[in-house]
Amino acid sequence: MTTSRRDRQRQQTLAEIRAAARRLLTTKGPEAVTINAVAREVGMSGPALYHYFAGHEELVGAVTADFYRELTEEMEAARDAHDTPTLRLLAICRALRRWATSHPAEFRWIFASRIAPPHRQPDSQWYLAGQRFGGVFLGQIAELWRTRPFPVPDDLDESLREQLRKYAATLGDQLPPEALHVVMKCWIRLYGLVCMEVLNQLDYAYSDLEPVFEECLRELLPLLGLEYVNPG
Amino acid sequence: MTTSRRDRQRQQTLAEIRAAARRLLTTKGPEAVTINAVAREVGMSGPALYHYFAGHEELVGAVTADFYRELTEEMEAARDAHDTPTLRLLAICRALRRWATSHPAEFRWIFASRIAPPHRQPDSQWYLAGQRFGGVFLGQIAELWRTRPFPVPDDLDESLREQLRKYAATLGDQLPPEALHVVMKCWIRLYGLVCMEVLNQLDYAYSDLEPVFEECLRELLPLLGLEYVNPG
DNA sequence: GACTCTCCTTAATGGCTCTAGGTGAATCTA
DNA sequence: TAGATTCACCTAGAGCCATTAAGGAGAGTC
Numbered sequence: 010m011t012t013s014r015r016d017r018q019r020q021q022t023l024a025e026i027r028a029a030a031r032r033l034l035t036t037k038g039p040e041a042v043t044i045n046a047v048a049r050e051v052g053m054s055g056p057a058l059y060h061y062f063a064g065h066e067e068l069v070g071a072v073t074a075d076f077y078r079e080l081t082e083e084m085e086a087a088r089d090a091h092d093t094p095t096l097r098l099l100a101i102c103r104a105l106r107r108w109a110t111s112h113p114a115e116f117r118w119i120f121a122s123r124i125a126p127p128h129r130q131p132d133s134q135w136y137l138a139g140q141r142f143g144g145v146f147l148g149q150i151a152e153l154w155r156t157r158p159f160p161v162p163d164d165l166d167e168s169l170r171e172q173l174r175k176y177a178a179t180l181g182d183q184l185p186p187e188a189l190h191v192v193m194k195c196w197i198r199l200y201g202l203v204c205m206e207v208l209n210q211l212d213y214a215y216s217d218l219e220p221v222f223e224e225c226l227r228e229l230l231p232l233l234g235l236e237y238v239n240p241g
Numbered sequence: 242m243t244t245s246r247r248d249r250q251r252q253q254t255l256a257e258i259r260a261a262a263r264r265l266l267t268t269k270g271p272e273a274v275t276i277n278a279v280a281r282e283v284g285m286s287g288p289a290l291y292h293y294f295a296g297h298e299e300l301v302g303a304v305t306a307d308f309y310r311e312l313t314e315e316m317e318a319a320r321d322a323h324d325t326p327t328l329r330l331l332a333i334c335r336a337l338r339r340w341a342t343s344h345p346a347e348f349r350w351i352f353a354s355r356i357a358p359p360h361r362q363p364d365s366q367w368y369l370a371g372q373r374f375g376g377v378f379l380g381q382i383a384e385l386w387r388t389r390p391f392p393v394p395d396d397l398d399e400s401l402r403e404q405l406r407k408y409a410a411t412l413g414d415q416l417p418p419e420a421l422h423v424v425m426k427c428w429i430r431l432y433g434l435v436c437m438e439v440l441n442q443l444d445y446a447y448s449d450l451e452p453v454f455e456e457c458l459r460e461l462l463p464l465l466g467l468e469y470v471n472p473g
Numbered sequence: 474g475a476c477t478c479t480c481c482t483t484a485a486t487g488g489c490t491c492t493a494g495g496t497g498a499a500t501c502t503a
Numbered sequence: 504t505a506g507a508t509t510c511a512c513c514t515a516g517a518g519c520c521a522t523t524a525a526g527g528a529g530a531g532t533c
Binding site: 117120123124139140143166168169172173176189193194197198200201202204205208209210211213214215216217220221224 | 349352355356357371372375398400401404405408421425426429430432433434436437440441442443445446447448449452453456
């Protein structure tokens with residue numbers, strides 16, 4: 010833990026650069042986040058940034074990791090403000106949507122980073138951040154499964170079971186494939202809906218998707234043996 | 242209908258340019274579709290392309306429209322190969338997924354074009370193409386509604402009803418808000434799942450999403466009063 | 474044969490990423 | 504405290520990109 014003067018300087022500059030990148034993203038859009046523009050924003054010349062980030066991609070990666078962290082922490086904080094399984098799970102889901110809709114540019118950025126599979130290595134920053142993000146939802150359901158198992162299908166498709174068995178293994182086999190299948194069905198509907206909303210795929214029909222989201226929760230909770238509770 | 246020799250030449254060149262753009266997209270990724278690269282591909286120098294497209298954005302728009310058209314026609318053709326409402330609807334859904342998964346780059350391109358709302362004008366190329374695309378699914382359900390109405394909720398959220406009433410009006414009020422709500426719930430789950438799949442949001446858990454998609458259909462059809470039928 | 478229109482060229486502007494080489498100041502070492 | 508080292512930054516420049524401007528070659532038309 011060497012926090013020399015220089016080290017602290019460097020950390021501060023790094024933070025300033027990431028903040029500038031985020032400011033550019035939210036005010037001028039994703040294509041405005043260029044090495045040159047960010048450098049100008051913090052008052053240095055383009056190439057100077059290469060002393061802090063190896064290139065554009067690494068800068069983008071660092072900012073993405075920030076967003077992931079922020080979103081994940083928000084979900085965890087929302088969860089920790091409650092103590093029953095139902096309320097904790099609902100808090101996680103609503104925090105996800107709240108952060109996504111109040112930070113659309115950042116959420117789009119996160120989403121886009123998962124589209125291209127450039128660093129599919131299981132030890133990359135992005136991969137880990139994504140795992141941790143999804144893990145909040147999954148962890149809460151795993152706990153639910155331990156304390157109060159929910160009903161699972163007994164006729165799961167063979168190919169599906171095999172795929173989910175592999176995935177369950179990467180999660181330490183906390184859940185059997187059948188339970189993981191229920192979790193994934195819920196997650197796909199939940200995360201899918203939030204993505205559709207924030208990525209403007211439903212604008213033509215809706216102006217406010219909160220009731221749609223709440224109805225989705227109302228349909229999902231019974232699948233986990235829980236009872237829906239109104240927000241607020 | 243003036244198809245002079247020159248005119249035909251021009252049309253052919255236009256087609257060649259769009260084909261080159263598509264080739265670049267699928268082989269080298271979306272960021273490789275630059276004016277210069279496309280021009281090189283068809284054997285002319287950069288600025289020459291401006292005789293065919295006003296700029297990069299217009300080229301992108303034209304290519305996007307091609308993809309939309311191709312996808313839409315595929316869905317229509319699949320539909321027209323069957324004659325019962327159930328089979329027609331299933332054919333549409335499966336054709337959507339088939340095209341998306343077999344043309345991932347093109348589907349991502351389409352999806353991305355809907356994220357940024359640059360041309361929200363209701364007469365823009367993209368908007369119309371998007372309407373027509375969604376209209377295949379929606380039209381099939383509208384016909385279903387006419388011939389064999391499906392059950393709808395009688396306690397629809399007030400804000401939701403109002404939003405859907407407006408949307409229904411833009412569709413010529415073929416469906417009441419309550420029915421439209423059911424349609425949208427189905428569409429969101431279906432389209433959402435296909436997007437998640439093609440945009441690599443589920444890679445960490447699944448390698449083959451066909452069984453998930455079929456299960457989704459199996460769950461959705463009863464909501465429309467129809468009975469699921471296996472593919473093939 | 475002259476005129477026009479289309480298609481294409483090169484040149485130039487100004488943005489971008491990123492590399493290379495250099496400068497001055499802070500820091501470490503003896 | 505003097506010299507070596509490291510660090511943070513600079514300018515210059517190569518090679519992309521989009522786009523505009525200016526002009527030339529050739530086909531179609533009068």
